[in-house]
Amino acid sequence: MQLQEFADRSHLDSSTIEAWLNAEWLVAHRPGLQFSEQDLARAHLIQDLKGDLGVNDDGIALVLYLLDQLYGLRCLLRDIQAMRITASERPH
């Protein structure tokens, strides 16, 4: 989706989106600043952290950094699990 739709659906103004992009909290796909549904869900998560959970900006960068690692680890674990299932389906 384009910037305008992303701003509408995330209830963020474009200067906030710009700031989050600069901070690498969000990564838009260039050219033309394309956002995905995943980016939108991530923006909602950041809003939750900032608003209801009271995390400050430095804290958000840290939380996102650790979460990205956590999800990376989960992807890796799933790959290993899939590999083990594949291996156990074959005799020997």
Added chain:
Amino acid sequence: MAADPYATLGVKRDATQADIQKAYRRLAKKLHPDLNPGNKAAEDKFKELSAAYMLLSDPEKRARFDRGEIDASGTEQQPRRYYRDFADREGSSGYTSAAGFADFSDFAGSNDILSEIFGRAGRTTRRGRGADVRYHLELNFLDAVNGGKQSIVLPDGTTLEVNIPPGTRDGQILRLKEKGRRGAGDSPPGDALIEISVLPHPYFVRKGDDIHLDLPISLKEGVLGAKLKVPTVSGAVAVSVPKWSSSGRVLRIKGRGVPRADGGSGDQYVTLKLVLPKKPDSDLERFVSEWQPSDSPRQSMRV
């Protein structure tokens, strides 16, 4: 339907707004689905918690609830897709990072598959990496068993060469590194994931690494024995059928099954099926009518 919001937040009915916020933050950190990707129940609990907080954090709504004017379910929220629904699945693009395990690639050691997984995942970072693309490829039975090259024509008209390893199974997913969507900037493209389905064969049946085959033989071949040509997945071979072979006898042809990754192969099992001539044969009928069997094949059934 909704529980008591005070109980959900674990606060007394005379709690201050600050107490309520504090209680909410304490619980939300434990229950926010994106912070608990492995806890499936977290989403429902978090919804209940948010609903309770939305009600009690608004002094006006809280007062109306306390007076019994609205109930706890009066604050249903919009359904929402959480970040974990995107980030927590294979092929999710963008943000996930390998920084938490990149140093473990040594641990994979000599295990090819493990080191491939670590190598792929550990490529510095996945940030900006292109999305994985899924394709479906139908193989006929022998192409899957023996392997070989296949091409897929992509929607944009280009073709993708796929190396099918010998012994490929139905449902297996082959991964072609960096043949998916282009990444952002200098980031690597995603992978192409190719799901294989294998079409059935008219007479070969695969069980694990073994091939099973029903082989029709004539009455004469069964009684007198014969040397027959038998099809296998790697070409016909000569097999001796011992004399006096009944239907159901199984012969094993060693090493003529499905090739394995370790260089070995499964076996082929040939089940003999005694078949009478298609057309009634008066010579055979006359000959058999003069023959007196000495025992009944149903002796063990005691009929």
